[in-house]
Amino acid sequence: MDFLTWGRNPWGQRILTHISWDLFWAALFAGLIFLVAHASYMILSSNRKRGKTETDALEAANKDLPALITRHSFMARAFHWVMAFSMFALLFTAFLPIVGIRFAWVEWHWMAGLLLTASIIYHIIHATFFMDFWSIWIGPKDIPDFRAEMAAELSGSDEGPKTGKYPLGNRLYHLALVVVGLSVSISGMVMMSRVRQPIFERNPYIMADTTWGLTYVLHGACGIALVGLVLAHVYFALRPEKFWITKSMLFGTITRRQYLEHHDPRRWNVKGSKPVGR
Amino acid sequence: MAVIRDMMPMFELFQPTSIADALALLDQHGAEAWVLGGGMDSFDWLKDRTKRPSVVVDLSQIAELRGITEVNGGLEIGATTTLTEVVHHPVVKAKFSLLAEAAETVASPQIRNQATLAGNVSQDTRCWYYRSGWSCYRAGGNICYADTPTAINREHAILQQDRCVAVSPSDTAPALIALDAEFVITSTSGQRVVKAEDYFLGPQIDIMHMTVLRPGELLTTIRIPATMADAQFYWEKVRDRNVWDFPLVNVAAAMKVSGNTISAVRLAVGAVAARPLRLTAVEALVAGKPRTEETASAAGELAVDGATALRYNAYKIPLMRNLVKRAIRGHAAAATT
Numbered sequence: 001m002d003f004l005t006w007g008r009n010p011w012g013q014r015i016l017t018h019i020s021w022d023l024f025w026a027a028l029f030a031g032l033i034f035l036v037a038h039a040s041y042m043i044l045s046s047n048r049k050r051g052k053t054e055t056d057a058l059e060a061a062n063k064d065l066p067a068l069i070t071r072h073s074f075m076a077r078a079f080h081w082v083m084a085f086s087m088f089a090l091l092f093t094a095f096l097p098i099v100g101i102r103f104a105w106v107e108w109h110w111m112a113g114l115l116l117t118a119s120i121i122y123h124i125i126h127a128t129f130f131m132d133f134w135s136i137w138i139g140p141k142d143i144p145d146f147r148a149e150m151a152a153e154l155s156g157s158d159e160g161p162k163t164g165k166y167p168l169g170n171r172l173y174h175l176a177l178v179v180v181g182l183s184v185s186i187s188g189m190v191m192m193s194r195v196r197q198p199i200f201e202r203n204p205y206i207m208a209d210t211t212w213g214l215t216y217v218l219h220g221a222c223g224i225a226l227v228g229l230v231l232a233h234v235y236f237a238l239r240p241e242k243f244w245i246t247k248s249m250l251f252g253t254i255t256r257r258q259y260l261e262h263h264d265p266r267r268w269n270v271k272g273s274k275p276v277g278r
Numbered sequence: 279m280a281v282i283r284d285m286m287p288m289f290e291l292f293q294p295t296s297i298a299d300a301l302a303l304l305d306q307h308g309a310e311a312w313v314l315g316g317g318m319d320s321f322d323w324l325k326d327r328t329k330r331p332s333v334v335v336d337l338s339q340i341a342e343l344r345g346i347t348e349v350n351g352g353l354e355i356g357a358t359t360t361l362t363e364v365v366h367h368p369v370v371k372a373k374f375s376l377l378a379e380a381a382e383t384v385a386s387p388q389i390r391n392q393a394t395l396a397g398n399v400s401q402d403t404r405c406w407y408y409r410s411g412w413s414c415y416r417a418g419g420n421i422c423y424a425d426t427p428t429a430i431n432r433e434h435a436i437l438q439q440d441r442c443v444a445v446s447p448s449d450t451a452p453a454l455i456a457l458d459a460e461f462v463i464t465s466t467s468g469q470r471v472v473k474a475e476d477y478f479l480g481p482q483i484d485i486m487h488m489t490v491l492r493p494g495e496l497l498t499t500i501r502i503p504a505t506m507a508d509a510q511f512y513w514e515k516v517r518d519r520n521v522w523d524f525p526l527v528n529v530a531a532a533m534k535v536s537g538n539t540i541s542a543v544r545l546a547v548g549a550v551a552a553r554p555l556r557l558t559a560v561e562a563l564v565a566g567k568p569r570t571e572e573t574a575s576a577a578g579e580l581a582v583d584g585a586t587a588l589r590y591n592a593y594k595i596p597l598m599r600n601l602v603k604r605a606i607r608g609h610a611a612a613a614t615t
Contacts, residue, residue: 008412209421
């Protein structure tokens with residue numbers, strides 16, 4: 001299996017053209033293997049559940065909390081679903097032709113790409129000025145949490161650490177998506193100069209062949225990474241023990257019990273202030 | 279530029295004598311197998327060493343792929359029937375002269391003696407950037423060298439430019455579309471029949487292939503129904519020289535006229551896009567209308583709606599407009615212009 005494809009330009013130079021599409025199948029296979037492995041692990045460790053008594057006690061002690069706590073504001077949810085729609089449109093228009101389903105995909109692809117880029121720009125502004133910006137990022141402060149989480153997993157304990165608004169896995173996923181999403185979006189915008197579209201003038205000569213090759217490789221590699229990331233995201237969103245988070249992305253809120261069961265009120269304080277949505 | 283050599287790269291040659299054997303070979307070797315009809319397209323690729331198949335399946339020994347048969351007032355033409363045979367066949371000349379005229383304008387007599395009908399419709403584009411072996415979109419790369427600010431693209435597309443601007447070079451394809459032909463595609467898993475206009479693919483659908491043929495499949499028969507037999511036909515091909523040249527634009531029309539009213543028409547043009555285009559909007563416009571200069575002008579204008587010129591091919595827009603106009607107007611009027 002090749003990782004890259006090469007060609008020859010009119011000057012006889014060997015040039016990169018794009019990644020090998022064999023990698024798409026490799027990414028799909030690896031993603032599916034991960035899902036099967038994770039699902040098997042979850043079945044085998046299904047006995048490890050946090051005791052109800054602790055949550056009952058916490059709920060009794062926190063009756064002053066609202067019954068429903070806002071986890072994601074309407075605007076945050078709108079961004080999420082617009083981004084999800086554009087992401088699926090991008091993946092389907094990119095990869096269906098590669099698996100042999102032929103249709104006119106280019107126009108749909110760049111239109112979905114523009115929608116994704118617009119939603120990313122909106123999200124950056126919204127997250128920077130209207131949300132708790134730092135709550136989604138990881139840093140050295142997460143190392144103890146990571147250790148505790150690993151120790152809980154390895155020891156078979158049912159007492160993993162409680163998190164702030166976003167669990168560590170959630171934040172790591174966001175980080176991966178930031179890197180891959182921005183790369184695919186920026187490279188895609190540059191690549192639009194090679195196709196006919198009404199936004200700006202087509203000019204295939206804005207970069208040298210080698211730079212173009214690297215741009216196509218970056219775009220393709222990010223696209224393939226997104227296959228795995230989106231597969232994992234959909235899988236976790238549909239897992240029964242995570243479904244309360246998915247529901248909150250649909251309806252905006254979680255229950256008081258869910259809040260107390262999964263979150264550390266010291267790290268995500270919703271008392272005495274208007275809940276901050278995301 | 280590609281270096282043209284006379285010595286072809288080595289390959290394993292198979293010369294099956296039946297369709298079943300040919301299909302078995304294609305099935306066995308998949309994408310590695312190269313189908314050789316008359317060789318008029320193949321030998322360019324092989325001698326330029328741009329394509330290096332490990333296996334070549336030569337169809338010339340398969341008798342069942344050759345010949346023209348009358349069926350229910352229409353015709354069934356075997357894939358490897360030569361263009362000369364098509365041109366001189368009495369029924370083709372009598373009832374479907376559009377195809378005979380189109381076939382007769384292909385290249386030169388020597389080439390027509392060797393070239394096959396299926397080969398003519400299935401041939402690859404003649405874009406020299408692509409055929410030079412550079413990594414353009416059509417060759418699996420990420421650029422169209424013919425669509426850059428400095429490209430030499432006088433012969434390239436004015437319609438359906440989607441990254442690649444190569445054109446279909448076939449003369450018989452527009453004629454077969456106008457005659458409502460069907461292409462029979464056979465593989466080891468069975469047969470499928472596609473309309474002539476659906477046999478060809480534009481770059482927006484598949485940038486690396488010009489037809490719907492997939493590895494392991496063979497175009498075995500071209501069927502022409504009786505629908506347009508004895509209709510009024512119009513064929514015109516404009517090229518740089520009168521023999522041995524590909525079309526700059528060609529047009530094929532089959533028309534039924536009652537009195538002076540166009541009751542049914544099928545119209546197709548070639549060499550303006552990566553696939554021969556059936557002009558359904560023009561057909562709808564002129565159906566039921568009198569066959570007049572006015573109708574023809576309106577048809578010509580509509581035909582080039584959305585056409586975009588590249589650096590050197592702006593001339594193709596008025597050329598296509600006028601050819602469509604003349605096709606609708608018909609021979610008598612064309613003779614006076």
